[in-house]
Amino acid sequence: MRFFKVFLASLLAFIVFTIICFIVLTVIIGRALTTEKVNISPNGVLVLETGQAYKEQKLVNPIGALLRDEPGEVPGLYQTVRLISHAATDDNIKGIYLKVNGNPNGFASTEELRDALLRFRKSGKFVVAYGEVMEQSAYYLATAADKVYLNPKGAVDFTGFSSQLTFLKGTLEKLEIKPEIFYCGKFKSATEPLRETQMTEANRVQTTQFLGELYSNFLTGVGKARQIDTATLHGYADENLIQEPADALKYKLVDGLKYDDEIVAELQGKTSIKSDEKVNLVSLGKYNNSTTLSDGSGDNKIALIYAQGDIVGGESERDNTIASENYIREIRKARQDKEVKAILFRVNSGGGSALASEVIWRELSLAKKVKPVVVSMGDYAASGGYYISCMADSIFAEPNTLTGSIGVFGVMFNMQDFFKNKLGVTFDGVKTAQYADLGSVGRPLTEGEKRFIQNGVDSTYASFKSRVVAGRKLDAAIVDSIAQGRVWSGVEAQKLGLVDRIGGITEALACAARLAKLSEYRLREYPEVKDPVSKLMKTVGADVSTHMVKKELGVNYELYQQIKEVQAMHGDIQARMPFKYSF
Template structure:
């Protein structure tokens, strides 16, 4: 027994020492990787922008990549990308931009921000060249800013027009004996449509056709201006399916040449005045972000840029891209009480979420507005709850292809009684001290009286939502009622209706806030929420990666269904102000 204890304690001690030493080594490596030396950009550099890179509103810290590969540990946020491109225009070490345009997962307004920055860059007379093997429509929208667009000889260019498709699950729920008890206000409020219909309602088809047409029209106009091709001609290319291969793209003047990668490199070398086979000084955005001093740091006055991206929720949530009312209440209050902050730019990129959480954030912004200017900059979406938290602003900016409005609310309370009984053989029984003590339980249907209770609550919240818009936008109740009804609008339509003040991006919103605060000549930008410290992010990344990997491995091809169910779970039980469920435009 004594020898066993001796052996056990020795093994335990060795294990503890091993983990302590391993942890110290990890900290040492992480310290080196997460605190790199100052990067210097050599002359004759070419800034590389990969359009396949998704950009969040704030930079994404990726310490695991830095730890394992020693590469840059951050992906610049969207506004960082815009400012980096602006900085490159005046940087003597950057001679031009090389766009690698194989895809673009970013939304329409995000793409618009980057595209506008590229067009501004071209005014510097530096070159912009684009190359892709298979160029998607959204990637081509960025590529169209280039002096020259090259396409792989055996590659392709997608130019077929826009389409959106919604998955309807009413039939599935019927097969499972699940009854979705649905309540909503607004005839265009289509977020619950997949649960109560088997195809698009006429109202949803009308609104979708309208904003999709606006998005496509803006897309064609942008390409038309750069490629010197009439929008009617471009529309004919798509409508008649004339762009089927690389040669078609060249013949119809959508690209300037068909080249392999090595041939494009020779074009770049010639442009830079380099010898054949000389190395090109390519500079990634992540590397440039580490080297460039592009943030405005002059002046004592400060303007805060507060980013709000993702679904709006009442609790803290587990993801970085969630707008927690609890968290944002504290953030906004801090900015309101900080006298050095002269104005707030609220950057909203959200399809909405909890109506109650939206009201909480609205209230805190309304208090801030009484103390200092509040300007909203809308991203890809600022709809439903996303519009709720925007409508009180002194001024609202949106891109032409932002999706906004959707002023309406809904609630979804599933009745699983028959599913449990008929499919699983499970029944429920119990006692209660009040007639409505178990209102909302998923194990029985609502009574007619209970349904009236829920609908009354929906009506009340919808009325409050419209009242916030009436007060914030200074519109009549009749006008707001006519443009509400849950209808989704493009940025162009929203400006015409008075839901948005001006078309523009973050730069325009910041400039407006500076003017309103009377600090246009001298101010510094401060960005919130604060990005997590690298080590904290590393620990969270490791945990999330392991958990996600295990779930994916266990579910395999059913992982996407699992995510759908998780999103459905988020929508149940709480009154929602949210965009149509899982709407994807390609």
């Protein structure tokens, strides 16, 4: 009897302790993420940092806030574009100070931000950029400023673009793991890291072409801003002429070499305050907290649905994941809402599961039958990302969006020798039918099983191409010639008919309004951003684990992610572009 009393008392104490911890944790999170309304005083200078990563939607980050090494909330990309636009008409904001360091954002996201800064300058307000070490993609963003300054002992990277892929074939061979690979399309290079030790000629051709197009867009933008012809700029890179800060000034890539205090003095002059007064620097987060962006007016709505990350089947609570069940609900909600007159589908994805892409395509196709559907492409809208885009009434891409990659593949892993020779593990069993254990990693595939899987890949590829033929109203032979898994830039995709127009979210939204014949509307964003406490309760373990692994691995985290992606591919037909490129 005494045992039960002690047990029940201990259980009660544990429950009370858990409740108290939950309450304390909730209070801590609430304080960490508090966004009190603030007022912006006159002569403000909005501060943007090129080193800030912008997701498609606002990022609420309770773990980062708790650990105090990341902001608790970061505005999304389009939200930031709108804040810059709002600042152009805000009497309390006199200009923008662009602090230039790294740039973790992709090329198309950078293009969106750069275009927003160029539009801001048309208001007559200043944009000043200053950095100590400027990466190329950060420098590209800096050239949107009317003045670009570099630290006298700093550096500008102006050496051209390169793309480097990581090949895992040798590692798998050492581990005695045999990948069995099935694919369609001679350019479908997503499986190359598993079957080759270097790029195939087809992959080298396509990568050379689209990398050259991205570089051409970079040179054109810089050349127009700095009033230097692109051939001259290419010569700077090819001859590695920009080695010292003085070189950047000599060749007119920057307007001056200054220290931070000299930048402060210039900002004082531009805001007409005294030299002993402090410049009213306004961070993007503070400006976001002070500003209520208008969602429009009237009863009619346009649904803006963000789709960013890997495409997977089923449901998921994770960020940067396009889970088919989640998105079917969101698209259907917008389709069935009579006040929603058009859908703008924002895609930033290199693809993933072919089946999940198909079911999302199906739901968007149903929506298209009752209201206009416009797609805006981000950094990537390739393979599965293009699959879910191709049915739209109109498709917008940035010049440097990577798209296309119309092709599929499947990967199975034979790990029999790995388990036997490395771990001493063997397998045996019984089955009621010949193919009951198809997909087992404990044995190699038979020739008959290989034919089954290749037939499935071929069938999926044919379906993918048929969706493009119907959606883009192109001849089947043309689609076959531009498919083959080949990756295209936004500019080339427009020439081929895979994309309709070059532009960002702003232009795509205007198109959706035109197609719906709306002169006024309210913007409704999906998926709804979850409250931080709810999100924390659902993902705290995974988020903490990811945070710690990322911090520990540092620059090697991307390789770790690539290996995890390889593991996830086993047995599922993929519509995925060749791993993420780093430039």
